[in-house]
Amino acid sequence: MEIINPATEALITTIEEDTNTSAQEKYEKVHQGQKDWQKVPISERIATITKFSELLKSEADELAQTLTREMGKPLNQSHNELNGARGRIQYFVENSKKWLAEEVVTEEEGLVEKIAYEPLGVIANISAWNYPYLVGVNVFIPALITGNAVLYKPSEYTTLTGLKIGELLHQAGVPDDAFQVVVGGGEVGKALLDLPLDGYFFTGSNRTGKSIYETVAPKMVPCQMELGGKDPLYVPNDNANVAKVAQAAAEGTFYNNGQSCCAVERVYVHQAIYDEFMEAFGQEVQQLKLGNPEEDGVFIGPLARQEQIAVLEQQVQDAIDKGAQLLAGGKKADRTGYYFEPTVLTNVNHQMQVMREESFGPIIGIQRVADDDEAVTLMQDTDYGLTAAVYCDTQEKAEEILAKIDSGTAYWNCCDRVSATLPWSGRKKSGFGSTLSYQGIRTFTKPKAYHLRKI
Ligand code: NAD
Numbered sequence: 001m002e003i004i005n006p007a008t009e010a011l012i013t014t015i016e017e018d019t020n021t022s023a024q025e026k027y028e029k030v031h032q033g034q035k036d037w038q039k040v041p042i043s044e045r046i047a048t049i050t051k052f053s054e055l056l057k058s059e060a061d062e063l064a065q066t067l068t069r070e071m072g073k074p075l076n077q078s079h080n081e082l083n084g085a086r087g088r089i090q091y092f093v094e095n096s097k098k099w100l101a102e103e104v105v106t107e108e109e110g111l112v113e114k115i116a117y118e119p120l121g122v123i124a125n126i127s128a129w130n131y132p133y134l135v136g137v138n139v140f141i142p143a144l145i146t147g148n149a150v151l152y153k154p155s156e157y158t159t160l161t162g163l164k165i166g167e168l169l170h171q172a173g174v175p176d177d178a179f180q181v182v183v184g185g186g187e188v189g190k191a192l193l194d195l196p197l198d199g200y201f202f203t204g205s206n207r208t209g210k211s212i213y214e215t216v217a218p219k220m221v222p223c224q225m226e227l228g229g230k231d232p233l234y235v236p237n238d239n240a241n242v243a244k245v246a247q248a249a250a251e252g253t254f255y256n257n258g259q260s261c262c263a264v265e266r267v268y269v270h271q272a273i274y275d276e277f278m279e280a281f282g283q284e285v286q287q288l289k290l291g292n293p294e295e296d297g298v299f300i301g302p303l304a305r306q307e308q309i310a311v312l313e314q315q316v317q318d319a320i321d322k323g324a325q326l327l328a329g330g331k332k333a334d335r336t337g338y339y340f341e342p343t344v345l346t347n348v349n350h351q352m353q354v355m356r357e358e359s360f361g362p363i364i365g366i367q368r369v370a371d372d373d374e375a376v377t378l379m380q381d382t383d384y385g386l387t388a389a390v391y392c393d394t395q396e397k398a399e400e401i402l403a404k405i406d407s408g409t410a411y412w413n414c415c416d417r418v419s420a421t422l423p424w425s426g427r428k429k430s431g432f433g434s435t436l437s438y439q440g441i442r443t444f445t446k447p448k449a450y451h452l453r454k455i
Contacts, residue, residue, distance in 0.1 A: 001184065003159060006072040006302040006338045007292050015159055017184035023191040026151060026180040030122050033177025034149035038119055042100065045145050046093055051172035053089040056082055056133075059168070065294070066160050071129055072302040072338070073256055074293040084418075085133035089141055091420035092441065096145045099438040100445065112452040117445035119147035120222060121198030126189050126212070127162075128203045129155035129304055130259045130360075135203040135226065136165060138424065138435035140179070143201070144169075146444040149178045151192060155204075156185040157304050190215075197221065199444070203261075206358075206384075206429045224433030224443060227426055228358040229386030230265045232379040233415055234401065235277055236372055237270040238392040245391040246280035252389070252415035254288055254342055257300055258362045261430075262387045262409070262416050266348075266355050267366040268375045274368045278327070278346065281366065285328045288342050300362055302338040312340050312361045319345050319352040319365065329362070350381055358384070372397075376404050385427030389415035408434075 003012040018026070037045070056063065064078035073081070099117075106113035125139040132154055140150045154162025166181035182188060186208070193200070193215045200216050202209050203226040216223050233249055235242070252264035269277045293301030303309060309332050316330050329341030340361055348355055348365035355365050369375045379388055389411035390398040402410035408425040411417065418424055423434035434440050 001156065001159065003070055005069050006304055006306070007069075007294070009336055009338075012069060012160070015163075015183060018182050018188050018191070020191045020194075023151075023182050023188060024195065026182055027122065027195045027197070029177045030149035030151060030180050033175055034119070034122050034147075037144075037149055037175060037178040038147035040147075042097055042145070042147075045147065046096065048169075048173035049089060049141055049145060050093055052169050052174070053086050053093070055168045055172055056086055056089075063161070063164060066164060067132065067158065068293050068301075070160050071132070071158050071304045072293055073259075073304075074298050074301050077256060077293075081131055081133050085137045088134065088137050088420040088436070091436075092137075092141050092145055095438065096142065096441050099441045100146060110454045112450070114450045114452070116448045116450060117146070117442060118448055120444055120446060122149045122151065123199040123201055123444065124192045124195075124197045125150055125152045126192065126200070126202045126204065127152065127154050128261075129157035130256060130261070132158040132161045133165075134418070136162075138226075138440065139201045139203070140165075140169075142435075142441045143444045144174060144179065146441065148199075148444055151180055151182050151195075151197070153182045153184070153189055153192060159183055199223070201435075202226065206431075209431060222433075222443070224435075225426070225431035226261070226424070226433075226435065227386075227429060227431035228360070228384065229261050229263075229426070229430050230356065230358055230382045230384040231262055231387045231389070231407075231415075232266050232268060232382070232405075233264045233389040233391065234268045234369075234375045234379060235270060235273065236375070236390065236392045236397065236401070237272040238394055238397055239273060240393055242273050242276045243280040246277050247284055248391065248413075248415065250281055250284035250288075253364045254285075254300065254362050255416055257303060257340075258364075259304060259360050260416055262418065263360075264364065264389065264415055265359055267364060268369045268378055269366060270372075270375070271368050271370055278366065281344065282327060285342050285344055290333060290339060290341065292337075300339075300342055303340055303361055304338070306338045308361055309338060309340055312343070312359060312363050315352075315354040315357070315359055315363060316343060316345070319348055319354045322349070322352050324348045324352060324354070324365070350378065356382065372401060376401060379405050383429040386430040387411060387415070
């Protein structure tokens with residue numbers, strides 16, 4: 001498997017992919033090891049995870065550079081991701097014991113009823129490339145703390161990062177037979193579906209998620225899906241500082257080159273402030289520096305995947321054919337590497353792909369709306385349901401609008417944000433099940449109900 005730097009198109013290295021046989025061997029290894037890992041006291045399991053987090057800190061420069069080189073995000077964003085991942089780990093370290101402790105729920109004459117939480121067993125973590133540390137730690141950290149063994153398949157676009165994660169977990173004290181990295185692309189991911197695993201935790205596209213869910217359904221084991229989004233942001237006519245809102249909206253759109261599951265993917269602006277918003281948004285986009293992600297000040301690096309350029313070009317062409325106007329960008333940047341210019345489309349509508357299909361790139365459609373009702377109708381006109389944002393001065397107004405939107409996450413005056421203390425969950429085509437928060441700890445366990453009667 002060739003690892004290519006998307007900024008230069010140069011070969012970084014070649015790596016040997018796993019085969020069905022080696023994946024099977026890795027499964028057998030962790031299947032053997034899981035029972036011992038489960039017996040390690042939870043304080044010790046947590047201590048190894050704390051050590052892992054310290055290693056992420058002490059090796060941050062090298063890890064950030066590896067991530068930037070293989071995936072293309074600006075170096076400071078790689079550092080932000082590592083810091084964010086450590087923050088999430090801290091949440092799990094501080095809170096897991098509380099949520100995994102046995103709970104006595106009834107204590108009466110001669111009867112005790114209690115709930116115990118047991119690990120699922122060996123789980124697969126099939127992961128995405130856009131935030132390999134963040135989406136990874138959402139799964140493998142609580143899975144390990146709760147006593148599961150993990151077969152972790154990083155995306156083929158962040159293989160080096162995935163291997164480094166495995167190396168550092170082992171260095172921190174997680175046994176070799178409790179965590180194994182399985183290397184490769186979709187075919188290797190498929191091989192994991194054939195193994196008798198006790199749970200499947202997937203982060204990636206709706207298309208792949210659906211095929212995994214269909215394949216593993218007959219196993220009757222837990223399966224959790226964190227999939228894509230088409231997240232809306234609405235700006236009602238209730239804003240004293242429209243320029244500030246435009247700045248936040250641009251950041252939510254273009255951070256990580258738009259390759260975030262919760263990136264702002266479409267914007268609706270009340271007609272009364274539309275012109276003011278568009279002017280401010282246009283200025284923000286002009287300031288975005290495109291270039292080599294290892295250079296200071298660069299905000300727009302290359303896309304991680306070359307194929308995505310054609311998807312974005314197709315969305316731009318489709319929108320223009322149906323009457324959209326191009327305010328900025330619209331094409332591949334004229335340089336080596338998988339660069340796409342930050343792109344803004346106006347005069348858009350819901351007949352256009354750019355307002356309905358996940359773009360996953362530096363491209364946004366901005367639509368003028370007559371009132372809040374029209375905005376709600378359009379925000380709801382989607383097969384996805386990951387996040388939705390409203391920017392306005394009045395919290396009550398924002399909450400009233402957000403309550404009508406079928407999404408797992410609702411934002412007032414913020415966007416493209418994940419908190420370790422809140423459940424992260426999609427609805428509709430964005431998936432099901434939760435990571436993070438206490439739900440994201442218990443999801444890696446099976447509850448056992450004890451009825452204990454004295455006779
Ligand atoms: P992808 O679906 O192409 O790949 C995800 C993983 O699945 C990779 O490891 C890949 O090798 C593997 N895979 C591919 N085909 C497979 C198959 N048939 N069987 C088993 N495994 C297979 O997704 P991606 O391009 O890596 O990630 C981008 C997508 O992920 C976007 O849609 C984004 O919105 C979504 N995402 C969602 C969240 C979330 O929390 N909801 C977070 C990050 C990314």
